[in-house]
Amino acid sequence: MKLYLAPGACSLADHIALHEAGFDFDRVQVDLKAKRTDDGRDYLQINPKGYVPALQFDDGQVLTENVAILSWVADQDPSLAxxxxxxxxxxxxxxxxxxxxxxxxxxxxxxxxxxxxxxxxxxxxxxxxxxxxxxxxxxxxxxxxxxxxxxxxxxxxxxxxxxxxxxxxxxxxxxxxxxxxxxxxxxxxxxxxxxxxxxx
Ligand SMILES: N[C@@H](CCC(=O)N[C@@H](CS)C(=O)NCC(=O)O)C(=O)O
Missing domain, CATH: 1.20.1050.10 (Glutathione S-transferase Yfyf (Class Pi); Chain A, domain 2)
Structure with missing residues (x-):
């Protein structure tokens, strides 16, 4: 699982929540102006909305929007709801x-x-x-x-x-x-x- 984030952006909420739930996940930093990931990919190919956060599952599916990602985390770990x-x-x-x-x-x-x-x-x-x-x-x-x-x-x-x-x-x-x-x-x-x- 990969969390696409920018330092200090709202994606920090998802970053914290994933740690609170004890997930093992990769972090990919996004240059929000250039829409590029720090591993050199076109971020718009991952999230056409162009903003963070985005959570990519191991099967390739991408979930966006803080409300959806944070709700998903809480569903995996109900102690966080x-x-x-x-x-x-x-x-x-x-x-x-x-x-x-x-x-x-x-x-x-x-x-x-x-x-x-x-x-x-x-x-x-x-x-x-x-x-x-x-x-x-x-x-x-x-x-x-x-x-x-x-x-x-x-x-x-x-x-x-x-x-x-x-x-x-x-x-x-x-x-x-x-x-x-x-x-x-x-x-x-x-x-x-x-x-x-x-x-x-
Ligand atoms: N509706 C989105 C908004 C996310 C959002 O505002 N992301 C900002 C960082 S906090 C961003 O990536 N802005 C860059 C841009 O829109 O180009 C959500 O709640 O997830």
Whole structure:
């Protein structure tokens, strides 16, 4: 299995989730401007959408979209999803919110043509949406005392917030520290060159 990623991009969520689930997988870095993989292939032949993440299975099938990949990981390791009859739908609800309402709201920060007013409006919206999740956090993670694949996605959103100078509402700073202390997160960050090497 191969995960196509770009360092620090949203694919970091899938990278963390695959480590949390204990998968053995290859990482292929993608140059998103050139649409080339680091092993010299045309990325558009692998994922015609041209963006990361993409997860390629050993039979050649390619799965794209964070919501789909993270849901697939949670189906393989149900400990990474909330439990109960509504667990699967609560997870999808959370992933959809993070994807469409928070992830996409960062767009002006990735657009060199976006002006200050556009960025300020985006920062305000992101802050409100993160505050909504933060206010509903009852324990260490989004769904309680156990990590889910949605926490990996939220973690990437917190990293992007910090990178762009956006304040994190409480208790998200403590959540970030908790996530960074997890071996799976440390491994993913290290592999993406985003931190000092970690033990294990
Ligand atoms: N809808 C996609 C969006 C993925 C996405 O926004 N990927 C960004 C990195 S975070 C990317 O590859 N952008 C490069 C491009 O669109 O050319 C998903 O949720 O998986």
């Amino acid at each position: 909330p439990s109960g009859p509504m667990g699967r739908y609560r997870l999808l609800e959370m992933l959809a919110f993070i994807s469409t309402e928070i992830h996409k709201a960062f767009k002006p920060f990735f657009n060199p043509e976006a002006g200050d007013a556009e960025k300020a409006a985006a920062a305000d919206l992101i802050g409100k949406r993160l505050a909504l999740l933060a206010g509903n956090m009852k324990d260490d993670y989004l769904f309680g005392d156990r990590l889910s694949v949605a926490d990996a996605y939220l973690f990437v959103m917190t990293m992007w917030s910090r990178k762009n100078g956006l304040a994190l509402p409480d208790p998200l700073p403590a959540f970030v520290a908790r996530m960074k202390a997890r071996p799976a997160v440390g491994m993913a960050l290290e592999h993406e060159g985003l931190t000092e090497p970690v033990a294990s």
